Amino acid sequence: MNNLIDILDLTESEIDALIDTANDIIKNPDNYAEKCKRKKLATLFFEPSTRTRLSFEAAMLELGGSVLGFSESSSSSASKGESVGDTVKVVSCYADIIAMRHPKEGAPMVASFKSDVPIINAGDGGHNHPTQTLTDLLTIKREKGRLDNLTVGFCGDLKFGRTVHSLINAMSRYKNIKFVLISPPELTLPDYIKQGVLAEKNIEYIETGDLESAMPSLDILYMTRVQRERFFNEADYIRLKDSYILNLDKLKNAKNDLCILHPLPRVNEISTDVDSDARACYFKQALNGKYIRMALILKLLGV
Amino acid sequence: MNNLIDILDLTESEIDALIDTANDIIKNPDNYAEKCKRKKLATLFFEPSTRTRLSFEAAMLELGGSVLGFSESSSSSASKGESVGDTVKVVSCYADIIAMRHPKEGAPMVASFKSDVPIINAGDGGHNHPTQTLTDLLTIKREKGRLDNLTVGFCGDLKFGRTVHSLINAMSRYKNIKFVLISPPELTLPDYIKQGVLAEKNIEYIETGDLESAMPSLDILYMTRVQRERFFNEADYIRLKDSYILNLDKLKNAKNDLCILHPLPRVNEISTDVDSDARACYFKQALNGKYIRMALILKLLGV
């Protein structure tokens, strides 16, 4: 493997190896501080995403490498009509590995055909965002000690949420996973996923509109944002939105070892008073994102 | 102290210590070249300010550290509705110290409540800009050998000039300081400062509209820009603006050891023929800004 375009490019054992490396980095950071000395990461962000970009940059810097790139396409040659293939062909001259974010689905894959250096998909439109999924998996593994035998709730916008689809795909490969799909009827998980991976792998799932009644069964609760613009009318939005805002009250019947995740940025879908609850793992998740990206860079560079 | 939000967060002895460190860095830069090895500075600039950002970045690089961040908010998650608190909470995962510039007053203080790493206010709206004030103090100390017993003139826009207010606050703590406040009537120092710190500390000051007659008494002349948009009518602006442009002619009666400062950028308020006069210290001031920021980073990181 020389690129990471889709989370399913990775086998379970490859994911396990990445998680093991990330855990070792967390334990022994000094061992990794010079691993990528004289290596350069290019962050080609054709649309802005501070969090993801800074996570990649911090990852490379903590490996002793350096970083160059751009943070939005107005600063890039794309505005002069250059193809993504040509851009990465040229950037291959300047960097040893590329993390690419692009508003068009498939752009990182096209790029990988032309590039002379490894390409990491850092998000392509509503499609894939495999390093987010790796981040989620690392966090689940660290918090729960396992990736199998888990009841995983997804709450909010399950229709358009790219991170949800990707994590469902990834978790479906592990044993005895149950999904609880919590959303308004307008924003349920697409049929192609239910009739696809869930049916094929015979995975148990429940669909519900009620977060509180689902709460007691959950080992993991993955929150996402319910965006106003997804609703057909304002009245429905106002009626429904509070049901999908997590607060301490809604956590009353949750397990003590529930692990609450959120891909961030959050707007208001998790009340800030949850932040100091031990079950809130979304800031740890952000930190884990750096470590799994360090592991991934090491793997793709063959260091 | 773990943050620098307001210049008055620092005691006089802390300021003295920072100035001493900066002077030592200037003398022995080699001793500091690896002090922040493996440390990362995040520059979170929610509004652009090249000079301040590059000064912070150069400071961290000269300490052997590295830098990541963004230079305007369109590249940041703020455009997705994320709170400043969440942003710094996440950036705490990626960096060891944060320099934040924000158009809203108080944003860096709010950030400091959430951050796991030290926050430096790199300017918040018209409010505080403490590293500029530290820069001014270092420059005055280096040029005059002291921070007390000085007659300090401020010229131009004293009403809105954030750097003026901040330096008046900081200088008011030293002995035998006199202020000469030179401005058009529309742009005089606000009453809350005159009736506040100046009255409380019984500090001598003169208000005048005439730069040339004030000149002979000054040890320091701090120039600021008189912006057209501050005037109620164009006629007043045109009548007054030239009075507050410094040129060699207006320096005829100045002391030989006058120290001319300007926070930069300058537009036309100091004629370029002044640049080669030995009393022009504003480019030295820019250089000093790097050194005092190096000292501050060392202090906040506890290196």
Next chain:
Amino acid sequence: MNNLIDILDLTESEIDALIDTANDIIKNPDNYAEKCKRKKLATLFFEPSTRTRLSFEAAMLELGGSVLGFSESSSSSASKGESVGDTVKVVSCYADIIAMRHPKEGAPMVASFKSDVPIINAGDGGHNHPTQTLTDLLTIKREKGRLDNLTVGFCGDLKFGRTVHSLINAMSRYKNIKFVLISPPELTLPDYIKQGVLAEKNIEYIETGDLESAMPSLDILYMTRVQRERFFNEADYIRLKDSYILNLDKLKNAKNDLCILHPLPRVNEISTDVDSDARACYFKQALNGKYIRMALILKLLGV
């Protein structure tokens, strides 16, 4: 020499020395990996140019130095009305060398008068772009083994193409150079160049509109883009544009050792099926751009 503003600032022997250094870097990169340790490059890009900026940044990083700067003027103090002279005067405090791109012709030269550190012109409007020309010369030297005794074809927009004018000027200093100028009548080489350097140095040249008939004579083919907006009417553009698109068919009668160059970015003026032809040197050219900039930085810093 402390700056590089115009390719003609460099003598032939200085160019030879830069090419020799670049070739040595390519052979022995390890020898150069720490040459610029603790040195800082500022990339001041008042207009975006990803390729050029990343090439400079990669160059400095591969010399062990570090980089700061901005990638478009909205992030710079220029938006506050600061002069280019003041900007570089201040940036001189933060960096050891400056690469400047500016939409106004002559801005880098003005900057060089004020700067305390070397200035490299990274492109000023339609005027000069000397590091592109150095890149072209290094590529020609590496591919053909010489800079004299060559027949050099330029194809496309010879009227406005800055890189064409600059390379013609530079190549005109070598012995026995012939130029084949291939363009539509609307976009021929300006008279001031034909009656200038070409006449003065008595250099043989042919003007033609027909790429295919010119092909067999060429040692070098330098392609440029024919932009729709250069034409007075759409009909002419449509009639002519295909004549200046290079594809494998048009290469049938080319020499086996033809060297095809393009300053990039390309839009469609070279068909992608040419990319895998051994004579396509434009991606090598992009790589060479990094090495010649490394050589130039070393020279200007006196390392």
